[in-house]
Amino acid sequence: MENLTASLVVTVIGMSVIFAVLAILYVSILSLERIFPYKAPAETAGDNTETVAVIQAAITAYLKRRPADTDTRSIK
Incomplete structure (x- = not known):
């Protein structure tokens, strides 16, 4: 029974770490979008x-x- 408890604790810790990393990545992408807004390229097609x-x-x-x-x- 203690192996089951230990494996559940490790699983929850691993999922928490992954969630934290993804949350940090999401926040950093949002902040980069605000700092460097997307600018459409100039229209160059045509004769x-x-x-x-x-x-x-x-x-x-x-x-x-x-x-x-x-x-x-x-x-x-």
């Missing part, structure tokens, strides 16, 4: 004509071709 022109010029310069020789098509 900005200036960006497309710069990329095309870079590709043309890398390939050592004339700008008229490069073919640019929409990715969509």
Whole structure:
């Protein structure tokens, strides 16, 4: 009978330790969310004509071709 009592005590202590660790983790995550709020990334998708022109010029310069020789098509 004393083995049963000892095993129950060990089980309760183990569960208490796990609960305490999870509670500390939960509180620390909540505090980090308040300190460092989530900021949505900037919207960068789309065809900005200036960006497309710069990329095309870079590709043309890398390939050592004339700008008229490069073919640019929409990715969509």
